[in-house]
Amino acid sequence: MxxxxxxxxxxxxxxxxxxxxxxxxxxxxxxxxxxxxxxxxxxxxxxxxxEFTGEGMRQMRAVCRLMAIANPLIRRGLNLRSAYVWGQGVEITARANGQRDGEQDVQAVVSAFLRDDANARAFTGASARDRLEHALGTDGEFFVVLFTRPRSGWVQARVIVADEISDIICNPEDRSEPWFYRRTWTEVSYDEHGVQEPRQREQLYPAVDYRPVMRPKRYAGLDVDWHAPILHVDVNRPEGWQRGIPDAYAAVNWARAYKEFLENWATLMKSLARFAWRLTAKGSQRGQAKARLAAPPPVDSAGSPQDVGGVALTPIEQQLEAIPKSGATIDAESGRPLAMMVSSALDVPVTMLLSDPGQTGARATAETLDQPTELAMGQRRELWSQVMLRVLRYVIAEQVRAPHGGLQGTVKRDPVTGREVVRLAGDTSDVIDVSWPDLDDADPVKVVAAIKAASETGTVPPELVLRLLLTALGVRDVDGIVQPMLDDEGGFVWPRGPGEVDGPASYGRAGADPALSGVGSMRPDGWDENADCGCEPDTDTDGDLDDGDDGGLEEDAGLTVPNVLLDLREAMSDRNLRKYWLHGKGALKIRWNTGGDFSRCVRQLGKHVADPKGLCAVYHKQATGVWPGDKRNR
The missing domain is CATH 1.20.5 (Single alpha-helices involved in coiled-coils or other helix-helix interfaces)
Structure with a gap:
């Protein structure tokens, strides 16, 4: 129970x-x-x-473009993004510059493409890069079409706006692999009377990474231009979507709200400015007070109205006071959170966006680039690096493929991936470096000190040290300074300072130990070395650069023996001399990489080079990979 x-x-x-x-x-x-x-x-x-419909995407891009023109916040935000990415410039160089034996000049091909007037106007120039960065902000994407001449391999880069690409045809089994881009546009021509003749056109362009073995002239009922592949550059694209979203899209509504707030604030201030004083009077006195206020102000002796600094004399029954503003005013800073939403959408600091640190800010705050913004701009720079590298890889491949191209090599299809692989002849590297300056204002003194410390390790080539120093000092044309300092084989030629003579400094410039120069001369200044020196004339006239004991070896053809002693700079820049002692029969006499090679080099070169120890130190490094005296050389 x-x-x-x-x-x-x-x-x-x-x-x-x-x-x-x-x-x-x-x-x-x-x-x-x-x-x-x-x-x-x-x-x-x-x-x-x-995904958004095509018409919806076009409307969205149109709104973002209009806001980028008319709204100050959107305009400044996109300008800041472009300045962060491109304001300091970028250096694009190919490692192969044709300076070494058998090496092709890839840098010449890259420079010709980048500096071409038409390419610079459309894609590679400073104005074009700024314009395309703004296009990512307002359109979220653009399309680079690479028109190629099959015989010469010359590539012309042009940009197609997003509104002209009506469809992206992908691999039926892989939506992330585009095959063709469907372009629909209106071609306008003129007849003999100057009348426009618009014509609707439609065509397919292949993706830059899609080059099948069989390339039909038509696909899906449309012509295919296989000599004009397209590279699609997009940002903010959600996973599974095909089109990019503008950077400004998330900021448009908040920028409009901030604009309306400022308009309302200005209207309120204008309304409050209409009335400054309040006159309180009893019923019988109101008519007199109204007439007195309507009367013109008194004048001084010169006839000028006394409308400033006047004195109000009112009866006891009347009271004149300023209209109170408490509770009626709204500070303009109250709309700052709306501006912060715009800055968040565009990944820029609100202090930079408003050009004002705010009431609680400081100059240091306004000039500081926070880490999230720095990372966001670095990410955009990385996107541009990948775009440039992909375009330049295509340029190099077409120069190899074309029968009259500027590069020699092979273009073969990988049997596993099915993709084309380009190999340059002569063991030439196709690596291209894209170098961006730091976003932060690094102290040049500290940067130079770090480069100097790295150079002193003996592991950094002098050409790279010079490039790093010039970049740290903000020099724009780095290649224009470095190239004249390289000899025909790509070796670095050290400059000589004004009035500088060979000695310990020459060894230091050559990367060797200055102590190798030995004890300096104890003779007074102006001493004539040839006067009463007791020296015997040089009897080595057989042109073998030897002391006579050559073991029966014949000298290399075409090598001319100098009749005077060469200084270190002249000897290092002598291409024939380096070939003879590093790769010719002179190398057999020195027997590099064996015990006593440095001493044999000094003995062999002593009669022909003023500083044999310095030159032999450099030759030793080039022949063996280590400096004389290095523990790895023991």
Missing amino acids: RQLAEARNNAELAERRMIDAAPLQESVGDLERALLGDPGWQRFTAVTQQ
Whole structure:
């Protein structure tokens, strides 16, 4: 009986709880029905699942373009992004510059493409890069079409706006692999009377990474231009979508809200400015007060109105006071959170966006680039690096493929991936370096000190040290300074300072130990070395650069022996001399990489070079990879 009573009580308790919860269940149900029954929510869900429609994307891009022109916040935000990315410039260089034996000049091909006037106007120039960065902000994407001449391999880069690409045809089995881009545009020509003749055109362009073995002239009923592949550059593209989203899209509504706030604030200030004083008077005095206020102000002796600094004399029954502003004014800083939403959408600091650190800010705050912004701009720079590298790889490949191209090599298809692989002849590297300056204002003194410390390790080539130093000092034309300091084989030629003579400094410039120069001369200044020196004339006239004991070896053809002693700079820049002692029969005499090679080099070159130890130190490094005296050389 007791268990039955407990069960009955529990049932009643559960029933009461269900009755109490009924209103809550009904409220949740109503909310769910309202959410699912709203056509707006259904349309939004369907659109986001299937991507925005083409017409919706065009409208979105049009709004963003208009806001980038008319709204100061959007305009400045996009200008800041472009300045962060491109303001300090970029250096694009190929490692192969044709200076070494058998090496092709890839740098010449890269420079010709980048500096071409037409390419610079459309894609590679400073104005074009700024314009395309703004296009990513307002359109979210652009399309680079690479028109190619099959015989010469010359590539012309042009940009197609996003509105002209109506469809992207992908691999049926892989949506992330584009095959063709469908372009629809209106071509306008003129007849002999100057009348426009518009013509609707439609064509397919292959993706730059899509080059099948069989390339049909038509696909899906449209002509295909295989000599004009397209590289699609997009940003903010959600996973599974095909088109990019503008940077400014997330900031448009907040920029409009900030604009409306400032307009309302200005309207309020204008309204408050209409009334400055309030005159309180009793009923019988109101007419007199109104007439007095309407009367013109008094004048001084010169007839000028005294409308500033006048004195108000009122009866006891009248009171003149300023209209109180408390509770009626709104500070313009109250709209700062709206501007912060715009800055968040564009990934720029609000202090930079408003050109004002704010009431609680400071100059240091306004001039500091925070780490999230620095990372965001670095990410955009990385995107541009990949774009430039992909375009230049295509340029190099077409120069190899063309029968009259500027580079020699092979273009073969990988049997595993099915993609084309380009190999340059002569063991030439196709690596291209894209170097960006630091976004932060690094102290040049500290940077130079770090480069100097790295150079002193003996592991950094002098050409790279010079490039790093010039970049740290903000020099723009680095290649124009470095190239004249390289000899025909790519070796670095050290400059000589004004009035500088060979000695310990020459060894230091050559990367050797200055102590190798030995003890300096103890003779007074102006001493004539040829006067009464007791020296015997040089009797080595057989042209073998040897002391006579050559073991019967014949000298290399075409090598001319100098009749005078060469200084270190002249000897290092002598290409024939280096070939002879590093790779010719002179190398057989020295026997590099064996015990005593440095001493044999000094003995062999002593009669022909003023500083044989310095030159031999450099030759030793080039022949063996280590400096004389290095523990790895023991």
